[in-house]
Amino acid sequence: MDKSTLLLLAIVLAVFGTSVAAGRPSWGIFTGIAIILLAAGLAAGALPMRSDDYFDERAGAGQRISKSLVTLSSTAIVAIYAAGYHRTNAAAHKFDSQSEQGRTVAEATPAPPPTPENPPAPAEPLGSLSSSTPAVKKNVRKPAAANPKSGSASTEPGESPASASETGANPAAKAAASVQTSYKDGLFLGWGSCRHGDIEASVQIQDGKIVTAAITQCLTRYSCSWISPRVPSPVLPDLPREVVERQSAKVDYVSGATESSYAFADAITAALSKASE
Amino acid sequence: MHSPMPSLQPCPKRASDDIVRTAVRMGTFVTIHVVGPAAAHKSEAHSPMLREEAVEGAFAWFDRVEECCTRFDSGSEVMRLAAQAGVPVPVSTLLYQAVQFALAVAEESGGAFDPTVGHAMETRGFNREYRSGRQIRSALDRGAPVSYRDVRLDPERKTITLLRPLVIDLGAVAKGLAVDLAARELSPFENFAINAGGDLYLGGRNPDSEPWSIGIRHPRSDADLIEAVRVSNRAVCTSGDYEKRSADGGHHILDPRTGASANGVASVTVIAPTAMLADALATAAFVLGPAEGIQLFDRLGVNGLIFSVPSFSTDCVAPDLPVLTRYATQAMHEYL
Numbered sequence: 275m276d277k278s279t280l281l282l283l284a285i286v287l288a289v290f291g292t293s294v295a296a297g298r299p300s301w302g303i304f305t306g307i308a309i310i311l312l313a314a315g316l317a318a319g320a321l322p323m324r325s326d327d328y329f330d331e332r333a334g335a336g337q338r339i340s341k342s343l344v345t346l347s348s349t350a351i352v353a354i355y356a357a358g359y360h361r362t363n364a365a366a367h368k369f370d371s372q373s374e375q376g377r378t379v380a381e382a383t384p385a386p387p388p389t390p391e392n393p394p395a396p397a398e399p400l401g402s403l404s405s406s407t408p409a410v411k412k413n414v415r416k417p418a419a420a421n422p423k424s425g426s427a428s429t430e431p432g433e434s435p436a437s438a439s440e441t442g443a444n445p446a447a448k449a450a451a452s453v454q455t456s457y458k459d460g461l462f463l464g465w466g467s468c469r470h471g472d473i474e475a476s477v478q479i480q481d482g483k484i485v486t487a488a489i490t491q492c493l494t495r496y497s498c499s500w501i502s503p504r505v506p507s508p509v510l511p512d513l514p515r516e517v518v519e520r521q522s523a524k525v526d527y528v529s530g531a532t533e534s535s536y537a538f539a540d541a542i543t544a545a546l547s548k549a550s551e
Numbered sequence: 552m553h554s555p556m557p558s559l560q561p562c563p564k565r566a567s568d569d570i571v572r573t574a575v576r577m578g579t580f581v582t583i584h585v586v587g588p589a590a591a592h593k594s595e596a597h598s599p600m601l602r603e604e605a606v607e608g609a610f611a612w613f614d615r616v617e618e619c620c621t622r623f624d625s626g627s628e629v630m631r632l633a634a635q636a637g638v639p640v641p642v643s644t645l646l647y648q649a650v651q652f653a654l655a656v657a658e659e660s661g662g663a664f665d666p667t668v669g670h671a672m673e674t675r676g677f678n679r680e681y682r683s684g685r686q687i688r689s690a691l692d693r694g695a696p697v698s699y700r701d702v703r704l705d706p707e708r709k710t711i712t713l714l715r716p717l718v719i720d721l722g723a724v725a726k727g728l729a730v731d732l733a734a735r736e737l738s739p740f741e742n743f744a745i746n747a748g749g750d751l752y753l754g755g756r757n758p759d760s761e762p763w764s765i766g767i768r769h770p771r772s773d774a775d776l777i778e779a780v781r782v783s784n785r786a787v788c789t790s791g792d793y794e795k796r797s798a799d800g801g802h803h804i805l806d807p808r809t810g811a812s813a814n815g816v817a818s819v820t821v822i823a824p825t826a827m828l829a830d831a832l833a834t835a836a837f838v839l840g841p842a843e844g845i846q847l848f849d850r851l852g853v854n855g856l857i858f859s860v861p862s863f864s865t866d867c868v869a870p871d872l873p874v875l876t877r878y879a880t881q882a883m884h885e886y887l
Contacts, residue, residue, distance in 0.1 A: 343659050343851055347828040350648035351731045357644035358615060358732075525779050526757050529820060530749045530768030530789035531579070538580070 280316055287313035457482050457549040463490065464544025466537040475541035479549050569758060570602050576613035577726055579748030583609050583733065586742035586758050602740065609733035609745070616729040619645050620721040632711060633718045639703075639710035647709050650702065653724050656831040657699035660847060664835035665699050666724070667717045726750055727788060727830030734786075734826070745826075750788045752826050770817035770858055770875070777875070778820075778856060780886040786826035790833035791818035815840050817860045817875055822886055823853040841878040854880045 291309030296302075457479045466473050474491035568587020573580055583606050619628045628646050642650075653666040702719065703712040713719075721728075730745050734752040737743045742755035744763060753763035762783040766776035770791045780787065819836045823829035832853060836844030841857040848855040857878040 343655055344824060344828060344853070346652055346655050347731075347823075347825040350652050351728070351735060351825060351827070354645045354648050354728070355732055355735045358612075525764040525766035525776065527582075527744060527746045527751055527753075527763070528749060528766040528768055528776065529751055529787045530770075530791055530818065531794055538575075 284313045284316035287316065457546065458551075460549070462545040462548045464541045464546070464548065466540025466542070466544060473537045473541050475538055475545055477542060477545040477549065570599070570606055572606050572610070574610055576610065577617050577729065577747065579726075580746075581610065581613055581748070582744070582746040583737070584744040584746075585737060585740050586744075586755070605737055605739065609736040612732035612736060613729045613747070616645065616725050616732065619643060620649060620725040620728075622718060622720060622722075629719055629721060632713065633716070636713040636716040639705060639708065639712045641708065641710050644709070647704070647711065649721050649724055649728055650711055650719060651704055651706075652728075652827060653719070653721060653831065654699050654702060654704070656724075656828075656835060659851070660832075660835040660839065662698060663838040663843075664723070664831055666719050666721060667697050667699050667701060668720075723831050723834040724827055727786070727826035727828070730786065730826035747826075750786070750826055750830055752786045753782050754784055756783060767820050767856065768818070777818075777858065778887075780820075780822065782822060782886055785822050785824065786829040787820065787822050788826055788829035788833050789818055789820040790830075790837055792816065792837075793818075815859050816844070817858045819844060819855065819857050821848065821853055821855040822883075828853065841876070845878050845880055848880045854883045854886060856880075856883060 288310055291306045291313060293306075296306070459479050459481065462477045462479070464475055464477070466475065472491075476490045570585045570587075571582065572584075573582045575581070585602050585606060618624075621627045622630060624630065625634075628643060632640050632642060632646070650666070653664075656664045657666060697715050697717040701714040701717060703714060704710075705712070726747050727750060730747050730750055730752045733745050734743075734754060737745070737754060740754070742757070744754070744757075745752045749768065751765060753765065757763045762781040765780050765782060765787050767778045767780065767787075767789055768791065769775035769777040770793055773793075816837050819833040821829040821833045821836070823832065832848065832851070832855070836847060836855065836857060839847060841859045844857050845855065858875040859878065860875055
């Protein structure tokens with residue numbers, strides 16, 4: 275029911291309850307109070323829903339918006355955190371997101387008019403999607419051991435039955451699937467540079483998607499640990515400390531992006547251009 | 552205390568209790584640092600293993616936010632939304648809240664921050680697909696101007712309707728959002744830091760039991776700090792004109808209201824309760840300019856610093872560092 279209708283009903287009930295309580299001294303007082311309580315309950319139910327709605331509140335005074343913006347960011351985070359679950363197991367997480375994408379494609383399928391007219395059609399893509407899921411799972415293991423060439427070869431047969439059966443039902447779904455497999459599987463390296471030197475990055479691709487990206491070499495004037503000061507990390511090589519220490523000796527962290535992180539992005543770009551050749 | 556050179560560090564005991572992890576997420580380096588328990592007054596509940604798990608969980612939020620909000624994957628939720636203009640699309644809580652927040656900032660800043668013109672401008676670092684370098688250009692009618700008013704939210708059904716074909720760019724919101732979600736994941740721990748490529752959230756105190764000390768990068772020199780702030784339970788985000796990532800090498804921040812280059816601001820730092828807010832406001836202030844930007848911060852009750860350059864030297868990286876003008880909010884001194 276609409277919130278404003280609820281509120282209106284609450285007010286009407288409250289007025290009615292008051293008049294009943296005032297008019298009939300013997301039993302009316304209890305009935306009246308009961309009706310007023312019901313009205314209060316309705317109002318309480320309707321009012322909190324209003325405060326959820328930032329854009330309704332916005333209609334009010336200008337100053338109230340300002341406070342809402344700070345609150346809004348906090349409530350957004352609480353809401354997302356509460357709604358979301360997380361997996362510590364990265365593999366499970368990845369698998370989950372893949373099947374989730376599959377599901378949404380399946381949900382999208384009934385939307386275009388041709389599908390409902392053709393009853394067997396919806397059943398087919400759903401079945402093929404679920405059967406393609408184990409195939410995806412198998413492929414995850416293969417490229418890790420195999421070299422890039424054979425990895426990419428093994429991916430394609432796994433993908434094609436799914437997209438082929440989808441073709442009849444929804445061309446859009448097929449297009450979406452083909453975009454995601456534009457990279458060759460394997461491990462690719464690339465260099466990037468900035469004023470301070472060069473960074474080599476690696477990109478690991480499985481099933482046409484990037485699974486990891488990391489720094490493999492860092493030849494900058496300053497240590498790569500600069501990007502994240504004071505951090506010993508297996509990813510970042512332990513380079514000899516350079517002479518020029520940032521003023522960060524006194525600070526814990528630095529706010530603002532650094533040249534080195536751009537160099538990293540360039541290195542990844544170079545690595546990926548090899549993967550899409 | 553986390554330096555590889557222990558000789559400089561008189562208290563190696565503390566360092567061994569800290570957990571510090573760095574990984575690549577959302578096109579940048581993400582460092583998560585959980586300060587070890589301070590000897591006596593911490594319960595045993597926070598075992599090293601629990602802390603490791605929480606750090607893993609914190610990183611997982613970066614993955615989830617990126618999966619949902621990236622413009623660089625046609626399968627991401629935000630791009631699937633872009634493909635369905637004109638109809639209400641049910642979306643996840645994550646996307647709904649992120650978009651609702653972005654629209655609220657757009658409204659508040661009078662359109663200086665606008666998530667719908669993002670595909671036409673390069674507001675933040677790494678606008679190229681950092682993993683492929685491809686310029687993402689959707690097949691939209693680029694002639695029709697769009698604005699945040701072309702996005703409708705239905706708070707009851709949790710749907711988003713794009714009145715016109717457009718791409719919502721959550722670039723200035725997503726990274727901050729991920730930082731905030733990670734911070735929430737780490738909330739069982741009093742003292743921690745999250746650094747996502749210079750966008751930070753600092754929980755509690757640093758390993759010396761003092762407020763975290765955060766340097767602000769000098770906008771004209773990568774190697775120097777222009778200021779340092781002391782914060783606790785706050786996010787610190789900095790947006791600078793040095794973040795030149797557009798393909799044509801041009802100025803990276805455009806005013807969504809005019810389409811012209813936003814000149815005059817060298818860098819903006821915002822200190823706010825959440826990184827999402829700090830990040831978005833830093834972008835907004837960049838467009839608004841120093842005076843209006845500081846006004847916006849004061850009105851919202853956040854703090855910030857803006858360094859501006861004389862307009863004639865905006866694009867000039869001279870050997871001599873140009874003189875920067877410093878603007879600060881009224882209560883900024885509390886953090887200095």
